[in-house]
Amino acid sequence: MSASPLALPPVRLLPADVLARQALAAPLLDRALRLTRWAGEQRRVDGMGELLDDELTSAVQALGLTGDEGPLDALQAWGVAVDTGLLVLEIEEEAEESTPPGEAAGQAVPGEVYARIGQGGAADGADPYDVLDLWLGALECALAETTAPDYDNLLGDPDGDGEAISPEEADREAEEEAELLDAALVNLYALSALEVADAETGGASAEPAGADGDGARDGRAVPLPVLAASLVLPDEMEQPSEAVLEEVTAVMLRLDEHFRLLEATGLVAYTPMDEALIEEADDEGAAALGEPDDDEIARYGAVRLTPLGVYGVRERLADAGAYAPVLGDLAEAGADELLGALGSYPDHAVRIEAEAWLARREPAAAAAELLAAAKGDGADGPTRRLVCQQVLAVLGAEAEPAVRDVLDDPHLGGLARVWLTERHAPDVPSPTTDMVYWLTIDTVAAQLAADGDSDELAALITELVARHEEFFADAWRVEHPATAAVLEAIGRLHPDRSTAKASRKAAFKARSRSRN
Known part of the structure; x- marks a missing residue:
């Protein structure tokens, strides 16, 4: 995931143990773990590490999968188990090169990762962060698969319905799909932060759309046309052209395919597009979808990051070098760091961080530390003093002695007088004109x-x-x-x-x- 050049808003994360339970309940990781248990001491695999046909049939049955998608889901879970180290392949190099596809070349056995997680996962005493690292590995497998090149077109469509493309074109298309999906996830992440703001201020999104198994607040789902438009429409465009609407529709169709595949990871909760709309777009072109009205918006699909998804996207952003703060992270910081960081936070987040920071300190000492950190003529000085005012606003009369100590300070005296006056303190000297x-x-x-x-x-x-x-x-x-x-x-x-x-x-x- 590319690091976003924009400042990312702070998000609220659930505790690690709660997220770990959600990770273990995600269908894809759950299947990978169940297949690892099913594998027991060993399972026969071919030279590519894939299950043999009879073993695949047993795996589908062990997972309780039905329908045409059963074998595909089992193969995906098997691939995740191998790629994340839950299963380890034991295949001799000679057998890997000489054994025909579909014939036994070696075996797969449970690996160290599985031993560390334990059969019961978090319930079996596993470290929640080990579980979350495993889930992140499974997520990366799914994201790579979701945006992988179209090998049917790469090799030539056997039905003659598609146009063969070069390996270079396939790689470029896969890279474009990955960039589109990354951008969509970052936008959903930012919207998740706004959900926290609405909840804190009693806005329209404060009421939960539902709750997960651990009683966590769900965010509002974003209609797919809205998400697609956020990726396509220039900020200054008021009335999109027909060509832009066609591009929005094309992006909706691509995202619909991606989110259908990703829902099993636990990253997103997704209501897919109406199949009739997809068929209409295939038959008549992207413009057929046009711009949905309010009555039809539900037919176009809606998506939100789950609480686990917020955690996952933040981890990917942080790995890419983006600054992705978490509410509560500054509770142990010094006043200088606190004022420097909160300057880019929205008001609701400033108050949350201020309350967490002040809860660990004696009020008078905290006020003195804040006021000392607010001094200075640097370019960020005004912002630091504004944040200082916001944090001091949380304090009561216990902070008054520290505030009175700066009444004669040319930079802080005005701030101090405002604070004292708002609390109806006695004997507040009038400020000079300067x-x-x-x-x-x-x-x-x-x-x-x-x-x-x-x-x-x-x-x-x-x-x-x-x-x-x-x-x-x-x-x-x-x-x-x-x-x-x-x-x-x-x-x-x-x-x-x-x-x-x-x-x-x-x-x-x-x-x-x-x-x-």
């Missing part, structure tokens, strides 16, 4: 760093400037590294033309002053 202006610049700079030229920042600017009639007469003199940038932002965003013009003039003065 302190008010400095805090105003600092606050806008933090919001500018977080959201850029947003509607929310425009509203904040309008409110702050309205409080101070002579703001632009003096603001350009404020000794803050972001003074000019903030005044330029006010000039861009303030709805009143004369105010915006005054701000631009003040920004010019600030730039000139800083050069002198």
